[in-house]
Amino acid sequence: xxxxxxxxxxxxxxxxALGLLADAHGAARIMAGGQSLGPMxxxxxxxxxxxxxxxxxxxLRTVDREGDxxxxxxxxxxxxxxxxxxxxxxxxxxxxxxxxxxxxxxRNRGTIGGSxxxxxxxxxxxxxxxxxxxxxxxxxAAGRRxxxxxxxxxxxxxTALRPGELVTAIRLPCLPPTTRFxxxxxxxxxxxxxxxxxxxxIEPDKARSRIVIGAIDTTPIVVDDSSLFGGAITxxxxxxxxxLADHLLMQAGVADPAARHIHVxxxxxxxxxxxx
Numbered sequence: 001x002x003x004x005x006x007x008x009x010x011x012x013x014x015x016x017a018l019g020l021l022a023d024a025h026g027a028a029r030i031m032a033g034g035q036s037l038g039p040m041x042x043x044x045x046x047x048x049x050x051x052x053x054x055x056x057x058x059x060l061r062t063v064d065r066e067g068d069x070x071x072x073x074x075x076x077x078x079x080x081x082x083x084x085x086x087x088x089x090x091x092x093x094x095x096x097x098x099x100x101x102x103x104x105x106x107r108n109r110g111t112i113g114g115s116x117x118x119x120x121x122x123x124x125x126x127x128x129x130x131x132x133x134x135x136x137x138x139x140x141a142a143g144r145r146x147x148x149x150x151x152x153x154x155x156x157x158x159t160a161l162r163p164g165e166l167v168t169a170i171r172l173p174c175l176p177p178t179t180r181f182x183x184x185x186x187x188x189x190x191x192x193x194x195x196x197x198x199x200x201x202i203e204p205d206k207a208r209s210r211i212v213i214g215a216i217d218t219t220p221i222v223v224d225d226s227s228l229f230g231g232a233i234t235x236x237x238x239x240x241x242x243x244l245a246d247h248l249l250m251q252a253g254v255a256d257p258a259a260r261h262i263h264v265x266x267x268x269x270x271x272x273x274x275x276x
Contacts, residue, residue: 003041022141033109074113089174113167122193127214131199135171182274198267236275
């Protein structure tokens with residue numbers, strides 16, 4: 001199937017892109033790498049009147065420091081992160097996760113901002129960035145605002161983006177070297193979308209943990225305390241409460257026991273990695 005007809009604009013600045021988006025009054029879609037939007041156009045799941053291509057905007061391919069945070073431009077590709085073309089403030093987490101996204105051809109084109117803005121529950125960045133405590137920077141012709149990733153994702157393919165807004169950057173806190181991270185996902189074969197995914201951040205210096213269970217049909221489950229470890233983070237694998245994890249999945253609407261078992265098993269793998 002071919003995409004329905006649409007107009008195409010490739011603005012030369014962020015302000016021009018925001019102007020086009022505002023003038024379109026909801027009839028435009030933003031395209032960066034096009035790895036999700038392209039198939040959706042061809043299947044006619046979306047039929048915008050206008051595509052605004054922001055892939056060439058140098059303003060969205062910058063990397064800056066703001067205090068203790070790294071500001072990663074939305075149009076940096078998964079391959080940019082995989083190949084280490086941005087400073088490593090995550091103890092290698094971003095590089096490793098980026099290298100596990102789909103196939104190299106997808107990583108060459110797909111962008112971190114586009115992935116987050118698309119909000120596919122099985123996308124690696126949705127789960128990973130929530131676990132890392134990252135934020136997302138949004139801009140419109142009316143101004144700019146910042147949200148935590150956990151606030152930005154409202155559900156499967158649903159975000160806090162308002163009409164006329166687009167994702168311009170990811171705000172990533174710099175992790176101390178003592179931080180431990182675990183990440184695991186289950187796919188039917190390499191490169192496919194995951195049907196279970198989990199990320200675990202352990203900050204021993206702050207006696208704090210954050211766990212995210214992703215690839216479910218709603219917002220990721222974020223556990224921002226040590227309740228899954230009985231209130232402490234001293235012995236992660238032995239203290240991991242599988243029954244509580246199963247209960248959280250049931251509360252999130254995962255009704256199939258087999259699916260919950262896979263999610264809990266994937267989470268256990270991520271915890272074991274963080275504990276190693």
